[in-house]
Amino acid sequence: MGRVYDDERRAGAYERGNEMPESSVRAWEELIGTYLRSSNPWIVEIGAGTGMFSAAMAHWLDVTEVLAADASEPMLAEARRHHPHPAVRYVSGAADAVPAAAGTFDLAFLSRVIHHRSSPSGHGRPRRAACSSCTGNGALLRRRRALLSGA
Numbered sequence: 001m002g003r004v005y006d007d008e009r010r011a012g013a014y015e016r017g018n019e020m021p022e023s024s025v026r027a028w029e030e031l032i033g034t035y036l037r038s039s040n041p042w043i044v045e046i047g048a049g050t051g052m053f054s055a056a057m058a059h060w061l062d063v064t065e066v067l068a069a070d071a072s073e074p075m076l077a078e079a080r081r082h083h084p085h086p087a088v089r090y091v092s093g094a095a096d097a098v099p100a101a102a103g104t105f106d107l108a109f110l111s112r113v114i115h116h117r118s119s120p121s122g123h124g125r126p127r128r129a130a131c132s133s134c135t136g137n138g139a140l141l142r143r144r145r146a147l148l149s150g151a
């Protein structure tokens with residue numbers, strides 16, 4: 001990927017500029033929750049950035065675990081600092097190589113990441129990797145701006 005998110009100052013600015021009122025985060029989580037087909041789900045967020053959605057999913061959705069993967073260490077450092085949660089595991093990982101066995105997750109969530117032109121893998125491979133990381137009954141959710149699309 002283009003290494004724009006590898007700049008610590010930008011990662012810090014992203015975290016501060018990305019804040020959302022709690023009511024907005026909660027509205028997203030309620031919507032995301034409607035796609036879950038099992039209780040105590042295992043969730044992966046790919047391109048988790050500074051962790052706002054991963055921590056919110058852990059908080060609101062009664063998860064077993066959220067695996068929050070991102071290719072940028074500075075973004076992960078911000079996530080660990082600002083959005084720690086006992087049910088969230090922040091890990092280094094590229095979108096087209098989810099760091100977990102296939103068929104692990106009940107939900108794969110990608111917010112504002114799949115469109116990244118800078119990703120060397122383009123758009124198709126992250127989507128396929130996210131799909132194969134899910135159980136047969138799992139859901140893939142993509143968020144871009146105010147849109148959420150499920151598959």
Ligand SMILES: C[S@@+](CC[C@H](N)C(=O)[O-])C[C@H]1O[C@@H](n2cnc3c(N)ncnc32)[C@H](O)[C@@H]1O
Pocket residue numbers: 001005018046047048049050051052053069070071072075093094095096110111112113116119120121
């Ligand atoms: C616009 S931020 C979105 C962060 C978070 N998902 C959100 O909505 O707040 C994009 C994130 O995707 C990550 N990213 C971009 N390309 C990636 C790739 N190929 N694999 C993993 N992460 C990637 C960046 O490091 C960055 O943290």
